[in-house]
Amino acid sequence: MAKGRFVIGVLLLGALAAPIWGSRAQAAEKPKKTVEKYFVPDVVLVNQDGTKIPLKKFLETDRPVMLDFIYGTCTTICPVLSASFVNLQNRLGTDSRKIRLVSISIDPENDSPKVMKEYMKRYRARSGWDFLSGTRSDIDRVMYAFNAYIANKMDHYPLTLIRYPGDGRWVRIDGLMSASELMEEYRKVSGK
Amino acid sequence: MTALRRRTPSLRADARRTALCLLASLFLSAGVFAADRKPEPVPMPKEEALRLGERIYREGILPSGEPVMAIVQEDIPVDGTMFSCTSCHMRGGLGSNEGRISTLPTNGDSLYRPYEDTPVPMTTVEKNFKKFRAAHRRPAYTDETLAEAIRLGTDPAGRRLDPTMPCYQMNDRDMAILVSYLKVLSSETPPGVTPTNIRFATVIAGDVAPEDRDAMILPLEAYVRERNSRSRGLQRRVRMRASMEGLNLALRDVSLARWELRGPPGTWRAQLEEYYRKEPVFAMLGGIGYGDWRPVHDFCENHRIPCVFPITDFPVISESDWYTIYLSKGIYQEGEAAARYLRREVERVPETTIVHVYRDTPGGRALAAGFEETWREMGLPSPECRVLRGDEPVTGKLLRSLPAKGAHAVLLLWAGPEAAQALEEIAADPARPGKVFLSYSLWKRNPGTVPDKARDYTFLTYPYRLPREEGPYGNMARAWLAAKKVPLNDRRIATRTYSLIGVMSQAFGKMRQNIYRDNFIDSISVLPDLLYPDYERLSFGPGQRYASKGCYIVQLTHGAVPEIVKKSDWVIH
Numbered sequence: 001m002a003k004g005r006f007v008i009g010v011l012l013l014g015a016l017a018a019p020i021w022g023s024r025a026q027a028a029e030k031p032k033k034t035v036e037k038y039f040v041p042d043v044v045l046v047n048q049d050g051t052k053i054p055l056k057k058f059l060e061t062d063r064p065v066m067l068d069f070i071y072g073t074c075t076t077i078c079p080v081l082s083a084s085f086v087n088l089q090n091r092l093g094t095d096s097r098k099i100r101l102v103s104i105s106i107d108p109e110n111d112s113p114k115v116m117k118e119y120m121k122r123y124r125a126r127s128g129w130d131f132l133s134g135t136r137s138d139i140d141r142v143m144y145a146f147n148a149y150i151a152n153k154m155d156h157y158p159l160t161l162i163r164y165p166g167d168g169r170w171v172r173i174d175g176l177m178s179a180s181e182l183m184e185e186y187r188k189v190s191g192k
Numbered sequence: 193m194t195a196l197r198r199r200t201p202s203l204r205a206d207a208r209r210t211a212l213c214l215l216a217s218l219f220l221s222a223g224v225f226a227a228d229r230k231p232e233p234v235p236m237p238k239e240e241a242l243r244l245g246e247r248i249y250r251e252g253i254l255p256s257g258e259p260v261m262a263i264v265q266e267d268i269p270v271d272g273t274m275f276s277c278t279s280c281h282m283r284g285g286l287g288s289n290e291g292r293i294s295t296l297p298t299n300g301d302s303l304y305r306p307y308e309d310t311p312v313p314m315t316t317v318e319k320n321f322k323k324f325r326a327a328h329r330r331p332a333y334t335d336e337t338l339a340e341a342i343r344l345g346t347d348p349a350g351r352r353l354d355p356t357m358p359c360y361q362m363n364d365r366d367m368a369i370l371v372s373y374l375k376v377l378s379s380e381t382p383p384g385v386t387p388t389n390i391r392f393a394t395v396i397a398g399d400v401a402p403e404d405r406d407a408m409i410l411p412l413e414a415y416v417r418e419r420n421s422r423s424r425g426l427q428r429r430v431r432m433r434a435s436m437e438g439l440n441l442a443l444r445d446v447s448l449a450r451w452e453l454r455g456p457p458g459t460w461r462a463q464l465e466e467y468y469r470k471e472p473v474f475a476m477l478g479g480i481g482y483g484d485w486r487p488v489h490d491f492c493e494n495h496r497i498p499c500v501f502p503i504t505d506f507p508v509i510s511e512s513d514w515y516t517i518y519l520s521k522g523i524y525q526e527g528e529a530a531a532r533y534l535r536r537e538v539e540r541v542p543e544t545t546i547v548h549v550y551r552d553t554p555g556g557r558a559l560a561a562g563f564e565e566t567w568r569e570m571g572l573p574s575p576e577c578r579v580l581r582g583d584e585p586v587t588g589k590l591l592r593s594l595p596a597k598g599a600h601a602v603l604l605l606w607a608g609p610e611a612a613q614a615l616e617e618i619a620a621d622p623a624r625p626g627k628v629f630l631s632y633s634l635w636k637r638n639p640g641t642v643p644d645k646a647r648d649y650t651f652l653t654y655p656y657r658l659p660r661e662e663g664p665y666g667n668m669a670r671a672w673l674a675a676k677k678v679p680l681n682d683r684r685i686a687t688r689t690y691s692l693i694g695v696m697s698q699a700f701g702k703m704r705q706n707i708y709r710d711n712f713i714d715s716i717s718v719l720p721d722l723l724y725p726d727y728e729r730l731s732f733g734p735g736q737r738y739a740s741k742g743c744y745i746v747q748l749t750h751g752a753v754p755e756i757v758k759k760s761d762w763v764i765h
Binding site: 073 | 264265266267268269270273274275279280282288289290291292293295355356535569570717718719720721729731733734735736741742761762763765
């Protein structure tokens with residue numbers, strides 16, 4: 001009951017606030033955006049259900065793809081990234097299946113399907129968001145491919161990658177975004 | 193609750209965020225909340241308030257049982273079940289550093305004093321720290337300004353906190369409960385710590401062979417001697433120069449007591465209580481025992497005493513216990529690895545049949561539990577199982593009588609080298625199972641005794657780094673241990689204790705002056721992955737309690753000294 005009231009309240013306040021403060025925050029240190037081309041390695045990862053996922057094929061879809069790097073016991077950055085993902089799913093409502101959300105583990109030793117499933121449950125992730133893990137060497141290949149390699153998971157930084165459907169271009173966003181900013185990026189990539 | 197980062201949002205973003213936080217708060221708490229109001233006195237016994245405050249802090253659950261609601265990153269609604277204060281500020285409240293985000297302490301001792309420059313910095317690290325502190329200087333929090341920071345995201349200097357710090361929606365009563373908890377969080381000197389000394393203990397649990405005991409305790413004692421020698425040198429230098437914040441730990445001597453437990457395990461708890469009553473300790477380092485570690489584990493959990501890397505094949509397998517950090521899940525982990533490996537086998541060859549045989553001994557039961565629990569978690573039906581009595585022989589006749597027949601049959605045989613003859617007997621039998629799985633640990637760590645004829649169809653769980661890859665890690669450890677005259681044996685006790693010493697040294701460095709038990713555990717939790725001789729990788733994280741997560745499935749080459757050949761990745765998903 002309280003949760004529902006909260007969500008309604010925030011949406012209402014967001015709607016009220018938008019005309020007053022603008023639709024996007026004007027942070028002094030805005031997330032850095034570039035458009036990149038990446039070559040996704042042909043590795044097979046495993047998702048929260050234990051299902052094998054051939055990554056290249058999984059990402060080459062006619063839907064927009066939003067991808068980040070997280071781990072199940074992360075302290076600060078991943079919770080915010082994951083809250084952004086679930087918030088985007090909630091905002092899109094029934095349209096949420098029109099985007100594929102992908103989180104790739106940077107702690108593959110610990111992030112087993114069981115750990116990932118519990119993580120997704122905690123965030124109340126809906127269908128259309130997959131959390132992928134794999135062998136250390138495959139995860140390293142993926143990180144290298146997206147120019148996101150870090151040797152130590154405690155050194156990781158917020159990064160969101162959004163793939164245009166079809167042509168394989170990726171928008172690379174270094175930094176954390178507000179919900180409105182993420183929604184705006186989705187609209188640009190999906191053409192809506 | 194001050195997630196601070198060197199980042200200053202513009203006034204426009206500030207105004208928007210503040211307004212959203214304030215309006216959402218008012219919407220939720222109409223009539224009971226004002227941003228600048230002092231939290232109400234806590235209307236309940238102190239212990240109850242602390243329990244409820246701890247629950248808000250750790251689990252994000254309000255006294256009403258509902259999750260606390262918040263807005264993060266300007267406009268993202270979140271609730272306490274997703275993440276809570278402890279996610280960033282850590283259980284001990286001393287904060288964390290992740291990537292580019294530094295989260296500052298939230299324990300009362302830090303919040304209710306001004307955040308100021310350090311005294312005269314002496315090292316590069318201290319000079320950098322001084323710059324960071326100068327950029328975040330603020331007066332001491334009061335109850336009112338702390339409530340404002342938690343609700344609206346501003347500190348007492350009027351500075352905007354980083355947008356990763358959520359704005360929490362809490363009424364005055366709940367705020368008072370949380371504030372009362374923060375005031376006592378990591379505020380009292382823990383048992384075993386004095387201004388000049390930190391006392392540790394190491395437990396010898398039951399009958400342990402003297403050479404095994406020495407392999408664990410001699411490296412630890414050598415480390416303590418070296419460390420105290422260094423800290424005394426440091427103390428002399430400090431007396432000649434300005435005081436150095438952050439080096440309090442290094443300036444204390446460390447002492448290590450041996451707690452030897454005798455008699456049946458049922459009496460160990462009382463012995464531990466008596467040791468602790470006579471000489472309270474800050475934490476337990478290492479320790480060794482051949483049996484179930486539970487009596488020591490439970491003692492540490494009850495008294496909230498950290499216990500790091502005891503040498504045991506039988507750790508307690510728990511997803512919620514907090515105070516003991518193990519090197520691995522021990523023998524249980526080998527059963528887990530077999531299940532994960534065989535799951536892929538079953539997917540590849542659906543007609544695979546599995547028969548599970550284990551001896552009714554602690555080792556056999558641990559392997560069976562690791563296999564069965566993991567198998568169940570993966571949603572697979574339990575295979576046919578046969579339990580061997582403690583002294584029941586494993587014969588060729590017995591193996592032939594099992595319903596594991598033919599190329600697609602897999603036999604999990606959790607028994608020791610006494611089964612060697614039987615494996616040899618069935619080697620040429622066309623109806624024998626296509627694959628037999630053994631445990632390296634239960635096979636007494638002696639793969640040479642697996643019959644040559646059986647090696648083509650025999651697989652072993654192997655929970656260590658492959659011998660050919662130990663190279664530099666093993667050499668460094670062995671050189672250090674040899675210099676300390678520590679005996680080495682095939683049980684890897686000394687080298688695993690060497691890993692403990694490495695982890696401890698790094699954790700002590702991260703603790704700085706904050707010598708609190710939860711902070712000790714937190715400091716280990718945020719260590720980077722470490723590479724040591726025995727395990728492919730040790731990795732950590734908040735709530736992670738088994739540092740090595742891997743186990744190979746291997747086969748053996750032929751000959752008197754077989755080579756170990758891996759058939760799986762280190763971690764199998």
